[in-house]
Amino acid sequence: MSRLHDMGGRFGDGPISIPRDNDNEITKSEPTFKYEWHAKAWAITLAAGALGEWNLDVSRHYRECLPPKDYINFSYYEKWLAALTNLLIDKKLISLTELKEYVSAAENGTIKKISDNNIKLDQRTWLAKDVQKTLGWGGPSIREINISPVFNIGDKVITQNYSPNKDVNGGHTRLPKYAMGRVGVIHSYKNNHVFPDKNAHGLGENPLPLYTVEFKSSELWGELAENQNDSILLDLWEPYLNRFPN
Amino acid sequence: MSEKKNFSGDYHHQHDHAHSHLPSDPELRVKALETLLLNKGLIDSETLDELIDTYENRIGPKNGAKVVAKAWVDPEYKKRLLNDATSAIRELSYQGRQGENMVVVENTPETHNVIVCTLCSCYPWPVLGIPPTWYKSDEYRSRTVREPRKVLLEFGLSLNPKVQIKVWDSTAEIRYLVLPMRPKGTENMDESGLAKLVTRNSMIGTGLPKEIK
Numbered sequence: 370m371s372r373l374h375d376m377g378g379r380f381g382d383g384p385i386s387i388p389r390d391n392d393n394e395i396t397k398s399e400p401t402f403k404y405e406w407h408a409k410a411w412a413i414t415l416a417a418g419a420l421g422e423w424n425l426d427v428s429r430h431y432r433e434c435l436p437p438k439d440y441i442n443f444s445y446y447e448k449w450l451a452a453l454t455n456l457l458i459d460k461k462l463i464s465l466t467e468l469k470e471y472v473s474a475a476e477n478g479t480i481k482k483i484s485d486n487n488i489k490l491d492q493r494t495w496l497a498k499d500v501q502k503t504l505g506w507g508g509p510s511i512r513e514i515n516i517s518p519v520f521n522i523g524d525k526v527i528t529q530n531y532s533p534n535k536d537v538n539g540g541h542t543r544l545p546k547y548a549m550g551r552v553g554v555i556h557s558y559k560n561n562h563v564f565p566d567k568n569a570h571g572l573g574e575n576p577l578p579l580y581t582v583e584f585k586s587s588e589l590w591g592e593l594a595e596n597q598n599d600s601i602l603l604d605l606w607e608p609y610l611n612r613f614p615n
Numbered sequence: 616m617s618e619k620k621n622f623s624g625d626y627h628h629q630h631d632h633a634h635s636h637l638p639s640d641p642e643l644r645v646k647a648l649e650t651l652l653l654n655k656g657l658i659d660s661e662t663l664d665e666l667i668d669t670y671e672n673r674i675g676p677k678n679g680a681k682v683v684a685k686a687w688v689d690p691e692y693k694k695r696l697l698n699d700a701t702s703a704i705r706e707l708s709y710q711g712r713q714g715e716n717m718v719v720v721e722n723t724p725e726t727h728n729v730i731v732c733t734l735c736s737c738y739p740w741p742v743l744g745i746p747p748t749w750y751k752s753d754e755y756r757s758r759t760v761r762e763p764r765k766v767l768l769e770f771g772l773s774l775n776p777k778v779q780i781k782v783w784d785s786t787a788e789i790r791y792l793v794l795p796m797r798p799k800g801t802e803n804m805d806e807s808g809l810a811k812l813v814t815r816n817s818m819i820g821t822g823l824p825k826e827i828k
Contacts, residue, residue, distance in 0.1 A: 377733030604787035
């Protein structure tokens with residue numbers, strides 16, 4: 370069971386649209402943002418996130434929870450905008466009345482930014498002078514806690530099947546469907562990281578051991594595997610894994 | 616019966632899909648949201664400008680290219696890079712958002728590495744910037760894990776069947792960068808010359824560095 374965002378391995382997607390220049394060479398430099406509204410959608414999402422009302426896992430889950438019809442039809446940054454809108458309403462940073470008011474003002478051309486002097490900045494608002502500092506720090510997900518990993522490098526493991534999130538039906542998870550119920554080998558241990566399955570639902574960070582797990586292409590795709598030697602590696606939290614009897 | 620808490624994540628049923636009230640034109644959607652947030656003092660326009668300027672002009676694949684070129688000329692640096700990429704990349708002052716935990720994977724004559732994020736669009740921002748549209752596309756996300764060789768062919772890359780492909784699906788907060796092989800005939804080139812050969816796609820695994828003519 371999964372959602373539309375979990376698309377690894379599915380059938381039906383055609384050729385990748387790769388920009389090419391006049392000589393049919395792959396373009397080396399595409400614009401960072403194709404349209405100004407892409408840049409704005411991206412920047413307001415980051416700036417609103419900096420208010421601290423939600424974390425990265427929550428915002429990912431909001432995008433994943435868009436109704437399937439919308440998820441399919443929306444372009445990348447349209448998904449961001451829709452999820453941001455739902456977050457802003459749910460976290461009560463804006464009201465539905467305000468949203469409707471600004472939407473109709475935008476549509477009939479009467480929308481207006483009030484002058485900076487008349488704006489009272491919220492104390493949580495991310496200021497330009499802090500941008501580089503905050504970006505440089507980022508949002509590390511490693512937590513220095515004393516948990517020993519259960520698995521060792523080289524151990525055989527089998528991934529959870531059907532529904533990895535044990536707290537929330539249909540909840541957020543980072544175990545893709547294509548790698549559920551499959552046997553892999555622990556490639557490396559990556560320290561203890563905030564567990565998205567809980568963190569996306571306000572259930573705390575609950576940091577847990579994270580491993581890189583290597584799967585043979587034949588284990589994932591059977592006879593469809595392009596080349597038996599190829600492998601696919603995923604970063605998986607300990608609760609996604611069970612020991613596979615040798 | 617299951618004791619699971621039943622806030623299944625489908626939050627929006629509570630309020631009739633707030634996002635459905637947005638205008639159909641995405642430019643107007645942005646305009647409405649941006650203006651509302653600015654007027655409420657929840658975002659600052661100078662911050663938006665600073666963010667966009669940073670990723671349009673300062674953070675991008677040129678950063679990653681410098682990391683790769685340094686690894687090509689400095690064996691000790693390469694060792695540090697493969698051992699602890701986050702620290703080694705920080706030596707060049709690249710760090711932070713979406714690159715907090717870096718891993719560099721090395722291409723060799725036997726192994727070719729490719730990076731994807733099937734669940735969203737995870738990408739190492741401090742060294743590569745904002746991902747290109749194709750990296751975020753359904754086609755790349757769905758197909759790369761199942762048929763990497765066909766995907767690479769679309770990028771003009773034909774790999775010998777004896778070369779093993781390793782596809783790294785960025786499912787957690789580890790961010791990957793491919794260290795491509797140094798092109799032949801570049802023995803006399805210096806670091807800055809070499810950096811110019813390193814393409815963005817060669818650091819994702821969907822391309823190779825430029826050859827010298």
